[in-house]
Amino acid sequence: MTIPAQGESAGDPEILLKVTGLQKHFPIKKGLLQRQVGAVHAVDGIDFEVRAGETLGVVGESGCGKSTMGRLITRLLEPTGGTVEFEGKDITHLGMGGMRPLRRDVQMIFQDPYSSLNPRHTIGTIVGAPFKLQGVTPEGGLKKEVQRLLSVVGLNPEHYNRYPHEFSGGQRQRIGIARALALNPKLVVADEPVSALDVSIQAQVVNLLDDLQQELGLTYVIIAHDLSVVRHVSDRIAVMYLGKIVELADRDSLYKAPMHPYTKALMSAVPIPDPRRKDAKSERILLRGDVPSPISPPSGCRFHTRCWKATEICRTTEPPLLELKPGQRVACHHPENFEDQAPQDTVLLSVAREAAELVADEVLAESAETSAAVAAEVADAGGAEAVSASTGTASTGTVSGGSAAADGADAGQESTEK
Structure with a gap:
């Protein structure tokens, strides 16, 4: 099964995702009648663009709205305001039926590899679920394609019939990556893909994401709080604070001369991992x-x-x-x-x-x-x-x-x- 690469157009890459004035307010209700007395301004008006083939890193403290933003652009949450455009098409308020064809192009890697995989299903069922939901029959059969995906992310294809509890955290995250890549998406939103993993495993997963981007031409939006990870994988970086983007710049400019x-x-x-600076102020x-x-x-x-x-x-x-x-x-x-x-x-x-x-x-x-x-x-x-x-x-x-x-x-x- 051949996988088409994304973003191969000459000149400047096309804008794959465009977000304008995006907002998400969660209502706060109290009393017997459940009247709204306020709202949590999780995302409060952000604007950015993601071009085909690039990686946009999103950083900020816990509670600044990064994960909510990721779920909004994948339409797992309904926005309160603003617009989300994918390949020039407004997908802000598409219903479940309208979003179903777009699920092939927009996928998400979730933060917790322990809760994002159904413990009652085998790995073959989990990774093969996107094919069944979209009604796609891969060449060579479903089992062969799932085993190929497992080998792509560095897992043993013979583990097809195992359950999630038989794998470590890093292996579970690789399973989540394989599931996200099953339908050859154009955009992958990775929400803290390595935060729950051991440091030695973090490097393996980050390098895997980097290699897959080079091989398949993927476009990433990577949400993280580890600035060293973001620096390694990102082309541009957006810094969020309390629901707003306060700075958006390319990687070298941001790390060399931050302006906010x-x-x-x-x-x-x-x-800074430098033994010579251990006594420095x-x-x-x-x-x-x-x-x-x-x-x-x-x-x-x-x-x-x-x-x-x-x-x-x-x-x-x-x-x-x-x-x-x-x-x-x-x-x-x-x-x-x-x-x-x-x-x-x-x-x-x-x-x-x-x-x-x-x-x-x-x-x-x-x-x-x-x-x-x-x-x-x-x-x-x-x-x-x-x-x-x-x-x-x-x-x-x-x-x-x-x-x-x-x-x-x-x-x-x-x-x-x-």
């Missing part, structure tokens, strides 16, 4: 408290309650996701490694002053130095016109080093908007 303070804090938490950024409740998220920028750069505009105005550098989009009024987007607002909030106490002085000094250097470089290059030409975004009131009158006008405009 939250991304910088995540990157600082990645351990850690420059890890410690964030205050936990992620706020998604039932009543903070106003303005949702990260301002834990950010060491938060000012009044962060508390009152939600920053849009703008492309400040080619291929790097960020939602921040005071980004790292770039000129300040709100230079007229310099008074830190009290929570920011408290958060700054948890950040190493070297990190704060480096942040101020790089941001000032970029601002000076942009100003020397010609001010606002140069910024607009190079980034393609509006730059009014964002170039530091301008005249005092311009800063005053910007501050007046901000107070009017409030």
Whole structure:
């Protein structure tokens, strides 16, 4: 049975998945009449695209909406708002009958390999289920095709008649991968595919996913909280915080120069396996408290309650996701490694002053130095016109080093908007 490769078109790959303004609010009901008294804003308006043949990594703390987003784009959950387009077709509100043909093209690898496999079914029944549900008869027979899939993911084809309890966690995850690949999907959403596995097995499964992508031309959306795993497999990375995407960039740009303070804090938490640095002073950024409740998220920028750069505009105005550098989009009024987007607002909030106490002085000094250097470089290059030409975004009131009158006008405009 030949497996067609995806995304072989010349030039830029086509957009396979496009998400616009996606929302998912889970209602909270109380009382005898079950009246709605609130909602959990699990996913609260996100936009991104996935091109054929690429891997998009999605990272963030627990509870930020990553898994919910994965279930929304595979239509295992019904969105509250926004649109999901697959190959140019709107699949946001398709019913079960309408989604059935698309299930061949969109598959999911679930997080827990122990609960995602039915313990009463054999491995042959589990991996062969997609063929029966879709009414597909593979060449050479069902058993032969299932055994071929098991060998593709590194399992013994003779284990066809065994049950899930006879396998280890890594082997169960491979079974889940074989089931997801059964119908030659175009898009595979992997929700924490290695988080429940031992570290030595994680590398095997990650390498397997990478090899299968090269061999079959798959497109991945990989949800994870392990930044080292995401860096190894992803082409682009989306950073989520409290139901929002705060930064979206290609892998090298994100790891070399993260622009959102939250991304910088995540990157600082990645351990560096270097024995020579065991006595070196850690420059890890410690964030205050936990992620706020998604039932009543903070106003303005949702990260301002834990950010060491938060000012009044962060508390009152939600920053849009703008492309400040080619291929790097960020939602921040005071980004790292770039000129300040709100230079007229310099008074830190009290929570920011408290958060700054948890950040190493070297990190704060480096942040101020790089941001000032970029601002000076942009100003020397010609001010606002140069910024607009190079980034393609509006730059009014964002170039530091301008005249005092311009800063005053910007501050007046901000107070009017409030």
